[in-house]
Amino acid sequence: MGNLKSKDTISIGLMLLALFFGAGNMIFPPALGQAAGSNLWSAMTGFIVTAVGLPLLGVIAIALTGGNLQKMAQKVHPWFGIAFTVAVYIVIGPLFGAPRTASVAFEMGALPFISESLHSAGWPLLVYSLIFFTITYYLSLNPSKLVDRIGKILTPLLLVIIATLLVKSILNPVGGLGSVTEAYQENPFFKGFMDGYLTMDTLGALVFGIVAIRAIRERGAKDEKSLISVTVKAGLVAAIGLTLVYLTLSYLGATSQSLGMSENGGQILTSVVLELFGTPGALLLGIAVTLACLTTSVGLVTSSSLYFSGLIPGLSYKKTAAALCIAAMAVANMGLTQIIAVSVPVLTALYPLAIVLILLNLFPMLQEMREVYVFALIGTALVSIVDGLKALQLSVSWAESLYGWLPLYSEGIGWLLPAILGALFGYGLYRLKSYNALTRRESM
Missing domain, CATH: 1.20.1740.10 (Amino acid/polyamine transporter I)
Structure with missing residues (x-):
């Protein structure tokens, strides 16, 4: 059945x-x-x-x-x-x-x-x-x-x-x-x-x-x-x-x-x-x-x-x-x-995290790569939480100088590039750990 x-x-x-x-x-x-x-x-x-x-x-x-x-x-x-x-x-x-x-x-x-x-x-x-x-x-x-x-x-x-x-x-x-x-x-x-x-x-x-x-x-x-x-x-x-x-x-x-x-x-x-x-x-x-x-x-x-x-x-x-x-x-x-x-402020902060988590889970080859998940979500959160604070109309003027260079930041999607860079960094870190672990096993 x-x-x-x-x-x-x-x-x-x-x-x-x-x-x-x-x-x-x-x-x-x-x-x-x-x-x-x-x-x-x-x-x-x-x-x-x-x-x-x-x-x-x-x-x-x-x-x-x-x-x-x-x-x-x-x-x-x-x-x-x-x-x-x-x-x-x-x-x-x-x-x-x-x-x-x-x-x-x-x-x-x-x-x-x-x-x-x-x-x-x-x-x-x-x-x-x-x-x-x-x-x-x-x-x-x-x-x-x-x-x-x-x-x-x-x-x-x-x-x-x-x-x-x-x-x-x-x-x-x-x-x-x-x-x-x-x-x-x-x-x-x-x-x-x-x-x-x-x-x-x-x-x-x-x-x-x-x-x-x-x-x-x-x-x-x-x-x-x-x-x-x-x-x-x-x-x-x-x-x-x-x-x-x-x-x-x-x-x-x-x-x-x-x-x-x-x-x-x-x-x-x-x-x-x-x-x-x-x-x-x-x-x-x-x-x-x-x-x-x-x-x-x-x-x-x-x-x-x-x-x-x-x-x-x-x-x-x-x-x-x-x-x-x-x-x-x-x-x-x-x-x-x-x-x-x-x-609005809550969803502005939370939604990007959900989006990135969903997209990562669509790729089976990433399932065991925790580092990819961790750094992709960290990159996302660093921007989305600030966007949430902005939507709450709190003063975050420092964010403009820190994040203003990000593509699509003014449109509310500035978290996209940090999420991608975080995922790439996590993938590199995973590969480095795998390589070191393999090297140690071969040297034993």
Whole structure:
């Protein structure tokens, strides 16, 4: 039993798409589109690299390591393996990922139908998030059936709704491509590349990839070759779906400037749908998005709870899930715009480390070369952490003189050259150690 049927592969791909297809996937493409205006396609190319290409590579990298994130990260060092994995689960779980699902669901599923005076009171979001995470906790106690049904039913429904939006926007456009805002006037590709960080899908891939691998094994793939092959195919199904969704939503955002500039992508998409379909359309989209966000929330809470309850002896899964839901509910009440703002510095520092770790794990010949991992990650961290501090708006003027010469530093990708140089130095060090060890053995 090694080969899965095509329908099983597609089903797993849709399940993977359902897990990814949550808050960030709905709100950031419209926001990018509205801000990029006529520079939309250049910016979206960069966005797709980090929001589709890298998550696909992340799923493949996890498959190559047997579906174990900590095992993948501990190639740097055992302690780094734990620290990095904990950081990923905290970021995509209670800190940003899970709270954002509730905030987006509220912005698109409830806020359009709440009066301004009621919303300003603050308690509607509190009540909504309490109900949202109560349901998340209940479903996280037995998530397997939900995720399978979502993959087969809700994801296709959402794709149909988004396709309908695209057709309607082409036949009856809200407006033309808008003007380019300042942030996207120069190097829109790299601005889009950095915007892709905000989806958190590359970090999510390191967790959702594990869920996909378990599903593949349950369906009969036993040997490593079959596992990797099906994972790649399922990942491609999800990647194609995400790309089509992103292009559509970003186009809707780019044509929405005539409706006024909005604070976040949730407000943009709601405004466009109200313009195109009126209140019934906004209601249907709100329900679908709420269910999609709920699915992602269950996936994040389930994965995080499984990891932390396994990491800490004596900590039960149920208690962990309850604690994560409470923490996520508290953060969700910051509001969507504030959650996005706070997440930027953390993701700016953490994302490059995840990217380099994923890329290294795609090359089997490097698996035993710890020096390559160590120095590549050190080179990356020296720049990405400073970039994170800059995003936090802390004074790091010294960094300009120290790192300003690096290629793409002003675009936020200055960590790339240090990562490459670090990997090359580590490779040279590994070869030198191997040569010295061989020389000693021959002299004995």
